[in-house]
Amino acid sequence: MTNPTKILLAEDEPALGQIIKESLETRNFKVTLCENGDIALKNYQLENPELLVLDVMMPKKDGFTLAKEIRNIDDTIPIIFLTAKSQTQDVVEGFTVGGNDYLKKPFSMEELIVRINNLLNRTIEQKHSSVMKIGEYTFNFPKQILQFKNSDGMPLTHREAHLLFHLIKNKNKVLDRSLILNKLWGSDDFFNARSMDVFITKLRKKLKQDPNIEIINVRGFGYKLIC
Incomplete structure (x- = not known):
């Protein structure tokens, strides 16, 4: 069996965070769950994850701010935002700060898993493409x-x-x-x-x-x- 793909999940709702974590771990993902943006940034630096799933509205450091800081370090890691926001400007801001996908709550786990796999496949495609x-x-x-x-x-x-x-x-x-x-x-x-x-x-x-x-x-x- 291949090594599980490492995902960093930042979600301040404990119940939802645990559901996402457990669901992903049944699909051969290794998930680090963080309750706010500050903890997520520290774990990003320690864990070297392959994909980020970030809630937008979090205490201490929101998802958009966290994404900006991570993009200053790594401009290639895939980022998916989770949010209850649905205004056009919020969606545009999510992509502007470096997000690769945007999933609105409530969502199905199957949809999240499909989006994660699509981003990971595109990352592989990128690594094998030439100049x-x-x-x-x-x-x-x-x-x-x-x-x-x-x-x-x-x-x-x-x-x-x-x-x-x-x-x-x-x-x-x-x-x-x-x-x-x-x-x-x-x-x-x-x-x-x-x-x-x-x-x-x-x-x-x-x-x-x-x-x-x-x-x-x-x-x-x-x-x-x-x-």
Whole structure:
């Protein structure tokens, strides 16, 4: 049997935290449960987990603040937020601070496990992918670095890197909006669609040094990276 994947779970509701922990441990995950953000940060530094599941509303240090601090240390570890919040700005903030997925309470354990496995599979995909060329840019997908000619490389977030990866793989073709939302965000609902628009805008800014590269919106279908 393979070694269990290490997950750090930060959840301040004891009953819910224990349910999640026990459910994940029956699926060959090793779970460290933390009751607040301060304890979670200390355990992150000690345990070296492979994925984080963070409640947003926690005492001492909320999930968004915790994610920001961890992203200053590690910009590749997958992060899933758990929250009762459903406002668009909260969802967008979750992705902006470095989250890779966003699950609203109440949720089913099966859905959480599917999302965890999807993120872990994408992480494996990232590690085995090579450097890619796009116009005057070099894109190092494993390291999540975008470099224009010989200038300093620009670090990308986990989600930016995966979105750019799929745009390049489908260069000069339409990248189906619903397909990529389900693959990278877990669903194609309104909130995730708004989040994807934010990430497309960020990528456009980072690719603007090469006038021959353009990401266009194909209304009703998706996006196309033209080069």
